[in-house]
Amino acid sequence: MLASDIWKAPSSPARAGCQGSQSRDxxxxxxxxxxxxxxxxxxxxxxxxxxLQNGFVVTVLxxxxxxxxxxxxxxxxxxxxxxxxxxxxxxxx
Numbered sequence: 001m002l003a004s005d006i007w008k009a010p011s012s013p014a015r016a017g018c019q020g021s022q023s024r025d026x027x028x029x030x031x032x033x034x035x036x037x038x039x040x041x042x043x044x045x046x047x048x049x050x051x052l053q054n055g056f057v058v059t060v061l062x063x064x065x066x067x068x069x070x071x072x073x074x075x076x077x078x079x080x081x082x083x084x085x086x087x088x089x090x091x092x093x
Contacts, residue, residue, distance in 0.1 A: 051089055057082035 061079040065071050071079065 047089070051086065054082045054086040054089070058086055 058079065061071065061075055061082070064075070065079070
């Protein structure tokens, strides 16, 4: 059995009185997901990665801030940027 034979639907008997009309069998070939679904999944995965990344940066720099009670100016800028991106990303929506 070939792989292409798996996707073939069994042939249906011809219906009486419908010989002239062309009927489409929708199960004869596999259907591809719509582009909107594909882009939605990609967008969701990218958003999830961004939220996790920003949350990780905020967590690491926050722990460093609590431990040392001081952060260099560059780390404060990065922490502020990550915090704002984390909050403005619209996580629960």
